[in-house]
Amino acid sequence: MPASPSTARAINDRLALELLQSEGPLTAGQLKTLTGLSRPTVADLVERLQASGLVGVVGETGARRRGPNARVYGIVADRAHLAALDIRTEGVSLVVADLLGEILAEAALPVDRDTGPGPAVERTVAVLERTVREAGATRLHTVGIGVPGLIDPATGELRDATGLPAWHRLLVAELQKRLPARVVLENETNLAAVAEQRAGAARHRDTFVCLWxxxxxxxxxFLDGRLRRGASGGAGEIGFLPVPGTGGLPSAHGCDGGFHSLAGSAAICALAEEYGVKAPDAPGPAAAAIVAEAVAAGEDAFLDALARRLALGAAAVASVLDPGCVVLGGEVGLAGGAELAARVESALAELTPLATRVRAGELGGAAVLRGALLTARDAAQEEVFGPAL
Structure with a gap:
């Protein structure tokens, strides 16, 4: 059954907007070529999109030809402004961007462990409001927030969890109350995977696991092109995975004794001390600095021991999901680079018959904020452009 004229117009408009987003500013002729639509149809949709305020003329072609140069059309980027926040135990980093994801302003706020929930929330809100002003945004359309806790897939709310600072929950609730914007919450590891899939080590992969x-x-x-969160939002809580070598078992109240006790930052630092690898005097997370130093110094024994630990967690995931690829994300994955990834792949091959490639993440800790911005942009464009048909 053919689409109605109104449905056909909506489909054509959305296709044109997606092309203008992915390919950059285009002429009407280029839109005609890319969409396969007729010249009159393209002329009509360009006129409609201009009238709606979604598309504007951003320049002219410089090609030498008879008559006037062709107009170049682009999405009106300031039609909506976005914000993304990465909320960590030690502080918050944030960016403000336009509808195309171009970063206009950014800021970071350290939060001391001794800071009370109230002051932590007020300072964060103040920094966000200031950064919005610096970006020249009058109001935010959508805010993407990455948090280390679990997000209830049914409600989109941050679930109760042990180990999170009290100000995390209070901040999320306060932002949802104060901001005249749509607030989208997502687990930090899920956001890192989104960023690695769209702009990092897992480009164009429909199925893979990001090990944070x-x-x-x-x-x-990521399975068959979709991020899988599980029934309660807890898919991927690998820190609780029971593994050999920890001397205990995790519980419902804590992941000590689970994979976290082998691969968490404190565990990596302890392993380095065991192998006589010194922590360098460098800014940033200690475990990442240690791994980077070990790679540079050729500390084979330490790197092999770490790779065997990481392979235990990766093997458990691979044996159940058969993802074909594991991305070592986060600060440690970036610090270890191709050297650590190759060692993990070799160790993993001894634990499972399933062919599984291991790749170093390309975005490190910045992947969470990048993923939060991509998620906010997708949500905003879904509303501003209209749903994909």
């Missing part, structure tokens, strides 16, 4: 290696450990699952 930062202060703690986690995993995000």
């Amino acid at each position: 290696l930062g202060h703690g450990v986690g995993a995000a699952l």
Whole structure:
């Protein structure tokens, strides 16, 4: 059954907007070529999109030709402004961007462990409001927030969890109350996987696992092109995975004794001390600095021991999901680079018959903020452009 004229117009408009987003500013002729639509149809949709305020003339072609140069059309980027926040135990980093994801302003706020929940929330809100003003945004359309806790897939709310600072929950609730914007919450590891899939080590992969290696450990699952969160939002809580070599078992109240006790930041630092690898005097997470130093110094024994630990978690995931690829994300994954990834792949091959490639993440800790911005942009464009048909 053919689409109605109104449906056909909506489909054509959305296709044109997606092309203008992915390919950059285009002429009407280029839109005609890329869409396969007729010249009159393209002329009509360009006129409609201009009238709606979604598309504007951003320049002219410089080609030498008879008559006037062709107009170049682009999405009106300031039609909506976005913000993304990465909320960590030690502080908050944030960016403000336009509808195309171009960063206009950014800021970071350290939060001391002794800071009370109230002051932590007020300072964060103040920094966000200031950064919005610096970006020249009048109001925010959508805010993407990455948090280390679990997000209830049914409600989109941050679930109760042990180990999170009290100000995390209070901040999320306060932002949702104060901001005249749509607030989208997502687990930090899931956001890192989104960023690695769109702009990092997992480009163009529909199925892979992102193993997050930062202060703690986690995993995000991309299966058949979709991020899988599980029934309660806990898919990928690999820190609780029972593994040999920890001297204990995890419990419902804590992941000590689980994979976290082998691959968390504190565990990596302890392993380095065992092998006589010194922590360098460098800014940033200690475990990442140690791993980077070990790679540079050729500390084979330490790197092999770490790779065997990481392979235990990766093997458990691979044996159940058969993802074909594991990305070592987070600060540690980036620090270890191709050297650590190759060692993990070799160790993993001894534990499972399933062919599984291991790749170093390309975005490190910045992947969470990048993923939060991509998620906010997708949500905003879904509303501003209209749903994909």
